[in-house]
Amino acid sequence: MNAAIIFILLLLLMLTGMPISISLGLTVLTFLFTMTTVPIESVALKLFTGIEKFEIMAIPFFILAGNFLTHGGVARRMIRFATSMVGHWHGGLALAGVVACALFAAVSGSSPATVVAIGSIILPAMVKQGYPKRFGAGVITTSGALGILIPPSIVMVMYSVTTNTSVGKLFMAGVVPGLMLAFLLGLTTWVLAKKHGYPRMAKASWGERWQAFRKSAWGLFLIVIVMGGIYSGIFTPTEAAAIAAVYAFIIAVFVYKDLRLDQVGRVLLDSASLSAMLLYIITNAVLFSFLMTSENIPQQMAAWLTGQGLGVVSFLLVVNILLLLAGNVMEPSSIVLIMAPILFPVAVALGIDPIHFGILIVVNMEVGMCHPPVGLNLYVASGITKMGISELTVAVLPWLLTMLGFLLLVTYVPAISLWLPNLVYG
Secondary structure, three states, X not given: OHHHHHHHHHHHHHXXXXXXXXXXXXXXXXXXXXXXXXXXXXXXXXXXXXXXXHHHHHHHHHHHHHHHHHHOOHHHHHHHHHHHHHOOOOOHHHHHHHHHHHHHHHHHOOHHHXXXXXXXXXXXXXXXXXXXXXXHHHHHHHHHHHHHOOOOOHHHHHHHHHHOOOHHXXXXXXXXXXXXXXXXXXXXXXXXXXXXOOOOOOOOOHHHHHHHHHHHHHHHHHHHHHHHHHHOOOOOHHHHHHHHHHHHHHHHHHXXXXXXXXHHHHHHHHHXXXXXXXXXXXXXXXXXXXXHHHOOHHHHHHHHHHHOOOOXXXXXXXXXXXXXXXXXXXXXXXXXXXXXXXXXXXXXXXXXXXXXXXXXXXXXXXXXOOOOOOOHHHHHHHHHHOOOHHHHHHHHHHHHHHHHHHHHHHHHOOHHHHHHHHHHXX
């Protein structure tokens, strides 16, 4: 009964158009003050203890690093390198967009940042070369979603904080699925480009490729620093995020010199406002999780789900449907912070690996970012392309279907997620 009241209250507040973070906070406070005897001191204490986890510090640092890279010319050099490698294939510039998104995802940790950084440069170039605007928008909107699957990933950090799962293992688990999805999105792009006869570019010489690589090497080296540092045990994911932010600042301001010192303040302010928004959502989600736990709701739901006789196959199907439905009305951070504490205990009870379950959730979030009405990447791409959401929804359809097929593959073949972490961590 209490569970129904909590979710109805949350849904009603969200339907008023209220931001998800405030809806969560008001739901918790209304329920605690009117229906429970939980002392208010414990609520205040939970507010502080809930977000004093060391891993949370990685979020503002990765956001800052991503912003420095977005403003600092790194994206432009990555596109040039990607174009030199695959530009001569069918739909070469579009394929370069997929490759550049995968590379930028590996240094930014954010999907919207990837869409903005790569899309704002490559979309005008594609239109100029004779590609339909709709085709270019479809490629970049979906490929930008790689930002939360290819590590480092802010969404993975949030899942880790919520479920006490190793961030390092999650990052490692995202590598193979991330590369697989990049390949499948590229394959979809190539097939469509070949079918419609979209333009190809002149094949670059090995000398030109080397020059493009050399110019983008400073940005690409960040992948080595972050991933190599974490996996070799030199530093933790949070320390890696801090080092990434400092390194991104140095290459943007002093190496590439695309970012002036007087522009750094604006980048810091933008990063601070986005970090504050995410941390506010996390704080309210921690309170929501506290309320759920104090009312014993996750355990009741776990008992109910297992009581239905759901096996692993049917449970994972239910999880996918739930998360895809949630993706219709919420953005990824909120979904992870609300749904993970509820679904995680059931997954563990059914013997599902926490790392595999985390990757499954992240892939669901990727799909959610590319479909209406709340798909974050759709709104970001809409701002760049000046196309309506309904037109963009049609544009992304072929790649969205590819992503749904990939979601089924990741769901029922755990080895895709677990092979690399098991190999490294034993």
